[in-house]
Every structure is written in structure tokens, then in C-alpha cells.
Amino acid sequence: MSTSGSGLESPMPPRADLNTGQVFRHRPDRPEHLQYSQHRPMPVVPPGPPLPTQPESGIPPLPRSGGQRPPGPRNRIDPNQIPSPVVVHEQDCEVFENEAFRTCQFLTSKNLTLAGETLSSSQVPLSLTDYVAIDEGNCTPRFIRATTYSFPETEELARAAELPLGLIVQPLAELGQGEGECVPLADFGEDPTGPPRCSGCRGYINPCCTFTDGGQRFRCNLCGKPSDVPSAYFCHLDMSGRRLDHYHRPELCRGSVDFIVNKEYWVQDESSQPRTPKPMKYLFAIDVSWSSIKSGMLKEVTRYIKRVLFEESIDNNEDDTDATGLRHSSNSFGKRKFTEGGEVGFITFDRTVHFYNLKGGLEQAQMLVVPDLEDMFVPIGEESLFVNPQDSKVIIENLLDSLPSMFEENQIIESAIGGPVQAALSSLRKLGGQVNVFLTSLPTIGPGALKQREETKLYNTDKEHTLFNPSNPWYRQVAEECSLAGIGINLFLFPSQYIDVATLSVLSGITGGEVFFYPRFTPQRDGCKLESQIRRVLTRETACSVTMRIRCSNGVRVSEYFGSFLQRNVTDLEFGNIDSDKAIAAIVKLDGRSESKSEVHFQCALLYTSSNGQRRVRCHNLTIPVTSIMGNVFRSADMDATITAVTKQYITQASQSPLKEVRATLTESCVKVLLAYRKHCASSTSPGQLILPESFKLFPLYSLGLMKTKALKGGNVSSDVRTYYMRYLRSMGAGATLLMIYPRMVPIHQLSDEVGSINPNNGRLKLAPLMRASYLRMEPDGAYLLENGDVMLLWLGNSVSPQIINDLFGVRSLEELEPTKNYRIPRLNTKLSEQVRTLMKHYNAHKGEIGNCLMICRQNVDSSELEFANLLVEDQNNDAMSYVDYLCFVHKQIQNELSSSGGGEIKSFDNSGSNFDPSSLWRAAW
Template identity: 45%
Template structure:
């Protein structure tokens, strides 16, 4: 482990908690490091493909690996907390490892991987079990000479249709086995017939709106390319801050490629056949006739009664963006001008969403809203939130995470049922009550993007990048998810951003490549060790291009009767992702302090279970941590330091925004958000982050632990938590490094705002060091698909250092302990439980202990 010769003092940041009582002198370098596991896993899988058959150790989520689908879905799509399932509920309880899966159906694949196969099923549709309605998959068995197949989930034998029949070989495999992806691939897409089309949904909020398309009480909705409604806040606050102008400019760039330095206009981010509608709103709603007109701004139709919303036109409401290019360009160029906003300070955001729902009713699609003002008029009108700082630590704290008007949740549920996803870009200067308005995005599976005190110079590039990701990534709409498992297991709970229907199906207005769902399971009966346990997830959806499909993901898991096997094949990344979602889901019902205590108990319980059942012969005073969970304490501490769960005062809007993001993140993004990636830029080797002359590949530098104990005053460091990136500049940094990276040779000449105006975020210098750092930034941008905010923080000079130091999760900060102290606390709990026999939870546990 690298030891700095001159470590920096602890950076200025929020106060943390100190360990109470005597603590043994422990070398911080000797405690388990999450970075070691990340780097070792990266070395193993960078040149070796991962074969998905059961029985293999799985790459951790942060590794770039190539998965070969052998009948089990890639861990990118379906990841479980242990790849050896406990055979009994008692064993599962003894191990304390939650049986959970993280499902990310449309996750981006590595470019080197084979794409998900697409299977045409014709009018008969995919073969399904007559008992449980599970889908045909590689783990089914063929019986009766191929005339029947036995479901691996429920054991029912289903007749094979004549069109699907094929003879068997000597191994009871179909002769066409290799020609049918659904029989040998763990993840497959089926093109489905009319019977799978989305049904028409009836309004469940009486007289909420007058739908544009009359809905029949019977019949199905024909799939079509996804339509978009873009709604812009044109109140005075939104226009004066230039938020609306920046949003309009970003949308124009994405539709038509207006950037002047591009040799040719890029292709549109929208699928062929997609249409768009544009709405603006302040205290009234404004619809626009976008049909091609003469050289003038398109006609505007105003709906003044925001309590009784209707769509005032049919023709020209939705148009092809290429056919109506001139009209759309003129409209978006005029929206957001300061003089247009006047002094209208109110914004009917709820009514604008109802207008989007009315416009898309009967077809589904996506509503993208740009809002900057608290909605004080119209549907779901809200008043200015009360002072929130006095609520923390009291029973009223829970009210900060609940919508203050039921209209917002009802609106979200109705959008989800209609196959409409709502995404919001929020650029406010005052509290906007994310707990209320954000529930619409959460329930529909949409996105939240957050720009407090919007500054065009700082935030416009990030807004454009996030909007591009929103429109360009794989996105489906009208989605329904069902998770099935084999006999002996059952689904107990879901966590994520969705609407759970009465039939226990999960409904999403939209579901995209960045969204994931957590599912927990429990035992219904004992599992047979000689058989596999199975999980199958099916997502019925409409593609952005207008094709109705079912994506089916399958997983076969080994069953174990020994605790050692459970821990050996445990997956910490899945456990951490499940734990933080479960914790955040309790915010509306429990106090933050109680949730933090539960997290510590869960962490200690897992480590205690390993001591009891796998390392009982060791002395109680010795801390024994299983290999799979070596970094669990630091990730548990990181959860308590995350913005939704940290103890100190955090603005409720920030907490709710961060909670929404974490509840929908995939495993990889969650792990990198909780434990930010820290790099020492000043120590880059000459060949790192530069293309290899022979292969053309770029090797990224190794990570370092997120603590000031490993930093030096003459260093340059980059930290990245998936939300923002910060470059920290030490006081004693070499003038040559500054010259090579920023084109200045004095730290006082470094402009902390220089990164605002450059599309590459850093000056494009010809030096090797500049090229290396810009390559690292470009690699990170390509990984996540969008460009986050980049800040500069000079040691003891810039305010951004506070945010930087809060991201050093191993330090004593964020109203919590340092990693070293927290590890001692966990050890103390485990030692007390081993010596006294006390339970970690319940009345005889450690709740209320003075730490």
C-alpha cells in the first residue's frame, strides 16, 4: 500500500463523530481497502471473458468485463446477493445475507459483447408455461419425445404447439437447439403479437382532464414510435435565470445539431417516426400549432383555466421534428426570452403535467419538463415549505419525504398506467418541494435532474449533456415487469421507482438503460441441493421505434446447505445496493437516526454470522471478515454519509433528489456513488491514459483510497462520485504541472471557473499531461454516457473543497465517524455479541448505545 511521505491535514468540512471510549492504535493502512478488491478484479477480468454458467465467481460491478451468455443472464442485467442460495429459511436467517436481486433490464452492454438476440414468434407468441405463465428458457426440459416441455419454475408440463415442435436427440435436446436463442441464451427479446399490446387505461382521477384521444373501454393500443411532450416553464424566475433559454438551446442542438464547429449535423437523438409536442406554462398553459407555417412563430393557444385542463387542438399538436424544423426552431428560439416572461411569477406545473397526460393519453410516450418555480397555482398547488431545520430529529422529520398533496402521486400513477414517463429538469433558485413534484417522476420511472441556483455558464453544458443522455439511451415505454422464481422461493418486496399494480406487476411509464429495480426473496419451502434455484424476469415493453416486445432474463443458481458456501459466493455489490434502497425506502416512515442504526446492525449481523458459522474457532477479540464482505463496513458507513441519510442538516430538496437517484441506480453506479473514485493525477506514468501504439487501447490509472491520509500537499487529485467531478490542487503543487494542465504556473492564477466555458472542461493543451487528464475525463464521460459538473478546488482557497472533502468517505465527516472508528465500533458490537450472547437487534441489542 502506498504511504504518502507528507500527508495533508484533514480538509475543512462538516464535523464528524469521534469514537467514544478507548480505541486500540490501528494503522489505517492495515484495515480492509475497497480499492484493493476493485484493482485485483480489474486485473483478472480485463483479459478473460466471464462465462455465465452457474458455479463461477462473478466480476464485481465496477469492472469492465466481457460476458459470454451461456444460458444465464449477464450480471449487467440480473445480479444476486449470493450465487449459492441457502437451501432453507433457517440457513438464510443464520447467514443474515438478504436474498435479493438487482435487475437492470436495458443495461448498456460492453461493445465487445454479443447483442441481446431478437426472436420473431409470429402470431402464436413465445412459448409459455400453461401453469405459471413463465417463458420458455434454456433451463426447461423436454419430455414425451419433444411434444411437451417441463417448466423449470413450477414443474408443469406444457404441450408444444405443432408450429414449435422439433424432434429430440439422444441427449433429450431439440435438434434445433443451437438455432433457437431462447433455448441457449439467458437474455432474449421476443417480438410479440397483438395479444401483448398495451390495453387502453381509463382515467382514475375523475374529471382530471379531457383526453385528446377518446379511449375505448375495450381493445388494445397499437404500438407506435414514442412521442415526446416538452414542457417549458416561462415564468419570470425561469426566464431571468436563463434556465428556459438554456433548455431550449440544448433541445435545438439535439434535434438539429446547431453547434457551429461541427462539420455536419449529427443525426437526431429521436427514433424515426417519433413526434414531438411543445407546451409552455406560467399561470396559464400554452399549446402550439407546430404544423409547418410561413416564416413566423407558430400560433399559441392559451388554456387559462388551469383547474380544468383540456387540449385545445388536434392537428399540429404533434409533428415530425424534421418536417417542422423551421417552425420548431423559431418557437424554441423565442421561448425563454426575458421580455416574454414579464412579471408572471406563478407556474402551474401540475396542470402542465396534466396537459402532457391528456396529449399522450391513448398512445403513451414521454413528458420532459423544465421547471424552475414552485407550483403555487393549478392542480396540486403548493405553498412555500415551512422551515425544515427544526424538524430534523423529531417525529415530524418523516413529513419531509412525503408529498404535501395527494394530486402528485395520483398524477404519477395515472401516467404510469397510461404508459407515460415523466422526467424533470429542475433549475430553481428557491425550494421547489421535490418531495411532492418528484413523486411523479419516481412513480413513472422517469428521471430527475437538479440545478439549484442555475448558472448558465456552470450548468448549461451539464444540462445539455444530461438531456442528450435522456433522449439517446435505450428507452422503452408502456412497460410491465413480472419476476418469477422456482418453487421454494417467493418474491417478498420490490424497491425502486415504479408503480406497483394491484396484480403485483411493476408498471413503468418509461424504463431506460440506467434504471434498475431491487427484488427481495424469501423461502416458501426447503430447496433441493441437487437442483438449481431459478429466477426469471420478464419485461413487456414498446421500443422507442414502436415495436412491442418481451425481454426475458433467466438465472439458474446453485443451492447450498453450508454457510461457508453461501458466504464464499456472496456478492457484496448487490447486498450494498439492496441495503441502501431498503434504507431510503424507510425515510417516509422512520427517523434518519433509526435507519442509520439499522444499517449498522445489518452490517454487524452479517459479519457476526460469518464468525459464528464459519470461523467459530477464532478468538472473539480478533476481527474476522469474510473475503466477500471485506469492504462492507466502509460501504455501510458511506450509506450513512450519503445525502439522503446523512445526519447533519441537508436541504430537503437535495435529500429527496438524491433519494430518487439512488433508488433507480444500477449496481455499478451505486457503488461508485457511495465510494467515489479518487485518482492521483500528479503520479500518472508516462504510458497511462494514452493510446497503446500497437493495440490502440488506453490503460486507466489505478484508484486510491478516499481519505486525506493518502494525499499529499504537492498533489493533483481527481474525485468522481457519478454526480460531479472535482480536481483538488494542493498548495505545494509543482508549477510545471499547473503549466502543463491549466497553462498557468502559479496556483493563485488558477481560475476555479475556467472549466465552465470549455466543452472539454479543461484547456486543450498539447502537453502529455493535459492529454492524459482529458483522456481520463473523456473515458469517464463515455462510461456514464453524460458529462457531469467539473469543479476545481484549491487547498484552503475554494468553497468546492468542502464538497470534495465530504466525498472522502473514509474521513471523519458528514456527521459520522471515520472508517477506522466505524470499523472499531462494528468490531465492538460483534465482540460483545460473541462474549455475552446478546443479539445485535431488538430489546437486548445495541440500539441507543452512546456512539
């Protein structure tokens, strides 16, 4: 084994030859990596004149989609020879196409309680791969995804690797197809002692705990302390020391479990009495000022709420049982409609607040008006404000139908958000629940009044970040009150001009809610997306009155959290609401050395009230092997978790530092990781070679993609748009983050006949091959579907076949399409229509939305093509370099670091154009 400068050893797995694609074995002293050599002739042509504007293949990019171009001669570096996210995705899909991911198969230690025998190491599936996970005592990566699955043994090793050690935790994530409907349920609701817990660290019983003294005691895997087993929980052990009921108790054989808990875990009211858990309450606060009428928002919102509430419900299978006989709690929220047992209430507002009595037995809803915004109160009782929608169906339907006409002559232009939020807090303080606020303009009166503070002259300057911070402390104060009361706030914003998302979004950020943004709302373009997102909010799994704590093995601790939550101490995160789409990043530190020489353990405990009114603790347990070898840390690294953690970290930094500095620091982080690998795992290679570890070969591309998002990109972007995307990226899980950083793109004019059909071998949908996001790979006679989880666009080339247009839309030419309309693909009796609608439904289901809606982008015709062009990450756009140029730039920085004695400061990405020539990547050895 070769040794690096720090004396850390490297393993010797296989690598791929870039020229032939063949896999071969390393010599014993070589680690796993990709090697981009200067002296290989295939990837590059010798330096010559600058490349022409028109590429040799593909089509030219939009001239308006500007970016940075390094000066000097540019090499014709073959983009096909650099790492491709499409190839990585396809390879991962092939691995798990017909084989399930077993959650303990990456554990290699012989002495692990979970394993029982030596297990072969295996990759963890990517976040966007369709896979089936089998919970063997470790939770699936849907719930917790680690940045590496070989944990460094010492703090020194962790520092040398430069990896952001941490976890991406999405505690209510939906399970995949074939994984059952729900997380296993263990009922301790009537047990006075509750679930067995460690008497030391208070960790919950889990598959890694070991039983001793004939089953009368168990030893905690987190802190190592023994604890007595409650008499009601006692069971004898078999000859191997395992309980006889091991496979009948989900908490002993599954990595994820829901405990139904007793009154000791219930929320305490103001008098310190336990509050009986109840099904979720949903309060809708709808702006009825002049702008909501003019934009059509009020009509669309009331129509879609009515549609979601009263569509025929689907059986929830609350007490489903799997093949092992374990009882489960329902998790089929993608199929179900509105929460069973949930109650709804409605208020409307302009410069006054209107409450509606919906109590059953009334002929119609009764409106009560509170005009004093400074002294807000709720004029009706809980039983009149909140009702079961089925019990008051006629009253609610009539109210929603009549609201647009009731306020159609409203000339009041002011809207006051403070009054409705205070009313929501008063009405839900003792209940908990969810508030959905629909707002069309900057609130200028009452509590929380805001002023126009947008300064375009600050765009793209060092002071721009000041626009991303809230301007009124009232919002944080009331948001904290809501969070502690178990109330989450979702904001649906429909501004025609500046609305101060930075300040308003504090309400969602602290309470665990979400912001939905529809600038210059028009029903024809945005109505489909609005309906999908209202449906998602009202049907996804949502919990209220939530507290989260992550416990770690001795010697390991969580040092920082990133996401949307309230944190009042160093250990606990509090959420008014949390739903199945939300995730947090937990950064992990070692305090010297991990006390375990074989594995490290993590347990995430989520105390919450489910939407159907049960108080539960959801536990996710993860065990990771410990290693003393640097190469293992890199080989087992997870790119998806790493870039998600990095994203949350730098998005948080963006409100405190200039964006230029954030982008430079992001590049610096990428360089440090690759440099660490180069120093410690590939030190014998030539400095002229670009060495990328297999697990992190896409780090430069994903870093570039993050810098090209609307949250961090250079150029002039309104502060409302930036802060919306910042909030989105701070709260989403790994899959949604990866899609936003690098969209998926499908050439639909090349779909084979089997796309959209069901694979008989595994029962899954046969998907279309993806392609890399670049104009260089497109053709003028093509049709390309592109989506990033936020928007879906269909690009149609000038020379696209009329048959494709006819098969998709039932028209004969591009000129007959309406570019301002957000199209719902019509249900036509054509193969292509069926395939595209199936793909869109699948992609929408991946991010939890419903509806086959997209924007049309006709080549060199529609303004929406600029949006499309900016999503082509590999091109030169968004005030940033192309992928090829950025990869060369990163390599140049690594070369500078290797050649400098002290490893000086890494140069800024934004100021590097004047002194960087990408041809230097290859020139020396050539």
C-alpha cells in the same frame, strides 16, 4: 469439517495473510475470511496519547468537515491493514483484463441442463469492472445481479446467514464493449400463438427448459409442469435430447432475449381494443416565468434541446447480426442520437399554458394559450402537437431560438405545474410517451398547488422524516394515471429556494422517470451538466407502457420490491417509462425448502414498447446453484448487489423513520451479517479477533459510505437535497449506487505515459490506478480527480506544479482559475490534457453522460473544497466516524453480541460515542 453452533458446515478456500500479502491454504476446518488479530504487532501500536491533528503523512482534513470522534485514547491503527476497495477493484480488473466472464462458469452442479459438464466456480465481476460477458444461457450481471450465487437450500439456512437474499434487476442495461450492440431478437410478431410459454406458471421458453416426447413437449424449469410445443415451433431432437435448431434460436441458447410479440400483448385502449405501437413521443414542458428568465434556464434549455435534436444522426443498425447469425435489436444507444422515428412536442407555462402547432408547411410555430388551469384541455390535435423533428426542423429551430426573447419581459412570477401535467396526460393518454418538465420555482397556483412547508427547526430531529413525504395527494393520483397510460415524467428542477422535491418527485417516482436537480442554477457552473443530462435522457434506451414480472422456482418467491414504479398487486410492477439506467431490487424468500436440490431459477419478463415502436417482451433468465453449506453462501455472496439492495431498502425506510434510527438499523444489519459469519463459519477463532468474510470485507466501509451520503448523513441538510438523493439511490443500478457510496479518486499528477492509450491485448482503454478516498493519502503538491456519478471535482494542492496547471488549463498559476465556473477541460496539445479528458470521457460514459466538465477545488481557497472533503469517505466527516473508528465500532458490537448469552439489542451507532473506546479492539491480547 468443523461445525458451528447450528450444525452448518463450512468450506475451506484460501485466505490472505494481512501482514505478508501471501496466500496460503487453510487447515481443513477453516473457512474463507480475513482475520484481524489482536496479537499481531504490525497493524497497531500500543495505546498511548491521542493522535495529533496533523497525520504522519498526507494533509490535514478540512476543519469544517465535521464528524464523530470516539472519546478516550486512540490507537495508531494502520489504515493500510484494513480492507481497501481500491485493492478489491484492482484485483477484480486483473482477473477480467484478458479473460471474458462466461455467465455459466459459477454453476458447479453436474446435472444442470446449461452446463453439460462440471464447471469450476468463478467470481462474478464487480459492477464497476470493465469486463466482457459471454452469455451462455444465463443472463449477464449487467441485467440481473444476485446477492449470492450459492442459494441457501432451506429457510433455516437463509435466516441464519442474515443475508438479504435478492436480485438487482436492470432490464434495459447497456451492454459492455465487446458484447455486441444489442440483446438477441426473436421475432414472434406474426406468430398467432406468440412465444412458447408454460401452461402452468406462464413462464417463457428459456435455455433451462427440457424437451421430451421427441420434441413435442417441454418441461418448465420454473414450476416443473410439462407443456405442448406449438406445431409451428416443433423441431426434432438430437441424441442428447437437444433440439437440432438449438443454436439458431436465441431463446434456447441465450440468457437474455427480446421477443417481438403479436397483438395479444399490445396495450389495450379504453374500448379494450389493441393500441398499435408507435415510436416514442417526447413532450417538453418548459417554465417561462420570471425566474426562468432571470436564472438563464430558458435560454440554456432551448439551446441544448436544439443541439441534441438536430445533430447528425448515427446509423442505428436496427437489424444487426452477430457472428453466430442471430438477428439482434439495436442497443447502441450510447452512440446514437435522437430516437429514429420519435416525435416531439412543446408547451410552455407560467400561470397559463401555451401550446405550439408545429405541423409541417407552416412558416412558423403557432402559439395557442389556455388560461383556465382548472379546466385544462389540448386545443390542437396530435398531428399538430407532435411532429418528426426532421420534418419540421426549421419550425422547431426557430421556435427554440425565439422562446428566450419572446418571454424576456415576462414579469409573471407564478408557475403552475398541474396544468402542463394534465395537458401532457390528455395529449399522450392514447399514445404513451415521455414528458420532460423544466421548473424553476414552487408551483403555487392551479391543480397541484403547493405551499412553503420547509421547517429548518426539524433538521436533524426525530421528526425530520416528515419533510420527505409528499404534501398533496394530487401528485400521486395523476402520476398513477400517467403510469397506466404509458407516460413517464422527468423533472428538471432549477430552484433558487425551497421547491418541495419530496412532493414533486412523486411524478417521477411512480411513472419510472427521473429527477434532475440544479439548485441556484447558473449557466457557467451547471450548463455543462444540464446539456449532458438532456442528451442522456433523449438518447438512452427508453421503453414505455411497461409491465415487469419476476418468476421463481417452486419454493421461492419475491416478497418485496424496492425502486421507482407503480405496484397494484403482489406480482407485477408497472412503469410509464423505464430506461437503461433504472434498476429495482427484489427481495427473495424461501417458503420452507427449495424444491430443487441442485439449482434455483429466476426469470424476469419485461413487456414494453420500444422507443422505435415495437411491442416486445424482454426475458432475462438466471440459474443459481443451491447449497446446504453456510460457508458457500458467504463465499459466493456479491457485495455490490447486497449493498445496492440494502441501499434501496433503507432509503425507502428513511421516509417513515427518523434518520438516526435508519443509520442505527443499517449498522445493525452490517453487524448481524458479520456476526452470523463469525458464529457459523469461524466459531473457533478468538473473540478478540475481527473476522471478515472475503466477500463482505467491505460491508462496514460501504455501510459507512451510505450513511455519509446526502440522503442519510447527520447534520443539517435541506429536505430538497435529501429527497433528491433519496430518489436517485432508489432508482439507480449497482454501479451508480457504488459510486455514490464510495467515489473513485485518481492522482492525475502521477499518471504514467500509457494511461489513456488502448491496450493492444484486449482493445480496452488503459485506466489510471485509483486511490483511497482520504486526505491522509493526499499530498499538497498533488492534483486529484474525484467523481461519484453526480459530481466531478479536481482538487489542486497549494504546492501543485505550475506545469500541471499549464498542461491542463493553459494558465500559469492557480490564481488565474475561476472557481465559480464548471470547467470543460480545454483541448490542449499536451499529454496530460489528453489523458485527463480521455479518463473523464470514460467515466462519464460509464454512467451514460457526455462532457468533460468538473469543478475546481483549490486547497484552502475555494468553497467547493468542502464538497470534495465530504466525499472522502474514509475520513472523519459528515457527522460520522472515520473508517478505522467505524470498523472498530462494528467489531465492538460483534464482541458484545458474542459475550452476551441472548445476543441482546445492538447499540445505536449515533449514541455509542460515550461508551466505546477503539483501543479495546486490540488491548486484551496485547
